[in-house]
Amino acid sequence: MARLNAATRLTNHPVGVLGGSGAILYVLFIGLPVLALLIRAAQQSDFFDAVTSDTALTALRLSLLTSIISMAVVVVLGTPFAYLLARSDHLWARVVDSLVELPLVLPPVVAGVAMLMAFGRNGLIGSELTSLGINIPFTTTAVVFAQIFVASPFFIRSAKLGFQSVDKDYEDVAQTLGISPLRTFLRITLPLASPAMFTGLGLAWARALSEFGATMMFAGNLTGETQTMPLAIMSAMETSLDGALALSVVLLAGSVMLLVGLGLLTRRSWQRR
């Protein structure tokens, strides 16, 4: 009854009506370009050739490889880090916490220039690395660096919120029962926080796949080495629209699959909770 009232009130509410037209405009605004992309790509006779072209496959392979490595690093290092942030109320934890947000507001191009200044051959620590024979800029490693830089906050923030939502009492009870802290974390805390972690992973992965600015600045653009999907799209756009369309559709499909797949995982881990 209360719900029905709320619904009828909403349709009569001036803000509710505005919200409806806002929703329609929004769906058109986001949906139309995506639809146009698909229609134009479908009109191409050689769409399949463009999708399976060497450039496209090489870029796709590199994008998948680098983003999987970045996500592995982010999850392995980011999970304990996020747990620490969730459980600690030290001053330094709060300082580090705000540092995690920095890549979210920093333009990726700036991130790329900054990484070049740090890890570049004449960079702050890059010159030492170079003398040790370690070479990061303009390599596939640099692509991974760029992706971790821009995408990690999405996972860490989400995982932190996930851990915060796990009542500390569960952990305390488990430990009074004699279960080791590590076991408690793996058996109780982690499964309870996993829906939030999957959501964060999905966002971070999508962000890593779409990374462009920092990669261009710090990793350059070389087929098979540093030319990921977004950079391949930029290069293709300047030579043939067909190629760019095909690559765009592939990247779009990849992102949507990621969104759906992780959405399903999130739901399953919610149900298991």
Add this chain to the structure above:
Amino acid sequence: MLRVFAASSLIEAFTSIAREFEAENPGVGIDLDFGGSQRLRSQLEFGAKADVFASDDNRQMDILVDNDLVFGRPVDFTANELVVITVADGPVNGLGDLAKSGIRVVLAQASVPVGAYSRQALANLAADTKNGLGPQFESLVLANLVSEEANVRFVSQKVALGEMDAGIVYQTDVAATRKVGTIKTIPIPEAFNIKAHYQITILESSGDTELAQSFVRFVLSETGQSLLANHGFSTP
């Protein structure tokens, strides 16, 4: 207000030409947009509005002409040549060093005019039997390629920052590059070098073809040509 799209190598030259033109035509403002000619051409194809386009090759112009985006006819207005730039204390001291293994080479993408010219020059050097660089020269240099950039200034900047050992740019880019970092230049002999012919045109999308026309005339005038010469450009 006049909007001019121009190749990246024209940054300094066109900035001073625009300033001079504005001084001679009070009330007229010029909005300059620089980039790889292939990018600017592609933007124009997708509906970007500009009055004048200055490209460092004919290929981009021809595409615009074929798509009826050009008002009138493009004209040659200046020319340029390639040069190899290297890090000052780096491992590259002669053209032959470009092919040594482990050298980090940067070029513009093949779709960028200067990128296409660079590859042609490398092919010319490899094809010659007398200079001693050998038929493998081109492929060895290309195997050292670490990045392909979207415009010539991205190339020069990578070398100036010391990230790359060597790159190929226009000789007119050297002055601007020296402001970023210490570099050396290695000339490419006349016989193998490429002469880049720059073309300028008024665009169909121009809202003021008369003003655009007078800007183009100014570029072709003695003042315009001497400003280009000051920045190292040669006569078309």
